[in-house]
Amino acid sequence: MPPSGVPLPPASAALTDSEYVRLASVVMACAGGAGKIRLTGGEPTLHPTLVPLVASLAKLTSGTVGITTNGLVLHRSLPALLAAGLGSVNVSLDSVDRGKFRAMTRRDALPTLLKSLRLCREHTDNIKVNCVVMRGFNDGPGDFEGMLRFGEELDVDVRFIEYMPFSDNGWDGESKYMPYSEMLSAISQTSYALSPLPPTDPHDTSKWHSHPSSPRRVGFIASMSTPFCSSCNRLRITADGSLKVCLFSNSEVSLRDAMRDGVSDAELEAILRGALGGKERRWGGSGELEELRERSKGNRAMTAIGG
Structure with a gap:
């Protein structure tokens, strides 16, 4: 989060719940009803009608409806969300050290x-x-051991994510970016001995590992050092209704404007498929990390895209 906070768009710019549901229904139709829906951020638990929105979305998919959250107010609405059909929860937690x-x-x-x-x-x-x-912040063997011990005690999967470049997030290459291989090296200095697990889903973005003392998994999202763009099947729709076929792409298509201009569901599907046809092979069209860093300056901040 930038020190100055983030600018909030006017409420009229955001999708309404009915627009969210309509877009989800069109995407699910394209996917044969087999897709997952995840509500990310900003922070989804601050959405005033999150519970009925989850209930509506859960009716559209044979997959799960999940949220990615900072967890700070999740306890207030969790029972109602689960009753509404919430199927999975991703919680962002970069350190279990209170000072960090x-x-x-x-x-x-x-x-x-x-x-x-x-x-x-x-x-x-x-x-x-x-x-x-992030190198120099939570990259030491003790940081990894603390997070792994926490995951083991709570009995949850833990995923370590490579630091990625986005507008105004301070990514400057080697000084903060720690690749997957170095994460494994740091973990090898702890009491946790990880073993890679064979992939079970060709579209999974995580490299999963096991460790002997827990039935839960440890994952790594290595989007910088080992890009998985060729197998990624995720789409992102921002809170103001723009479609991003790649997290790193500066290109967007406003589905909100199309809907408010009166297009039919069939026309919406055609827009979706057209955008998919223009998806780049890697990193939104970037070939090298330095090029990706420069292109990121024209992208949205991660707080405005969603995880």
Whole structure:
């Protein structure tokens, strides 16, 4: 989160719940009803009608409806969300060290987040904890061991994510970016001995590992060092209704404007398929990390895209 916060668009720019549901129904029709729907951020638990929105979306898919959240107020709505059909929860947690958590988030809220996580674990086991690793901040063997021990104690999957370049997030290459291979090297210095698991889903973005002391998995999202663009089947629709076929692409198509201009569902599907046809082979069209870094300056901030 930038020190100055993030600019909030006017409410009229955001999709309405009925527009969310309509777009989801068109996407699900394209996917044969087999896709997953995930509500990300900003912070989805602040959406005033999140519970009925989840209930409406859950009726559209044979997959799961999930959320990615910072977890700070998840405990307030979790029982109602689960009853509405919420099937999975991803929680962003970059450190279990209270001081580092406060430095990263600018609030001393780690106990509140842990309260939400423990409550969540009482009701579902479909939980992943996501940790973005930044060199010089949470990249030491002790940081990895603390996160792995936390995942083991709570009985949840933990995923370590390579730091990625986006507008205004301070990504400057080697000084903060830690590749997957170095994460494994740091973990090898801890008491955790990881073993790679064979892939079970050709579209999975995570490299999964096991460790002997827990039935839960440890994952790595290595989008920088080992791009998985050729197998990625994810689409992102921003809160203001723009379609991004790649997280790193500067190209967007406004589905909100198309809907408000009166297009039919068939025309919406044609727009979707046209955008998919223009998807680049790697990193939104970038060939090297430095090129991706430069292109990221014209992209949205991650807080405006969603995870």
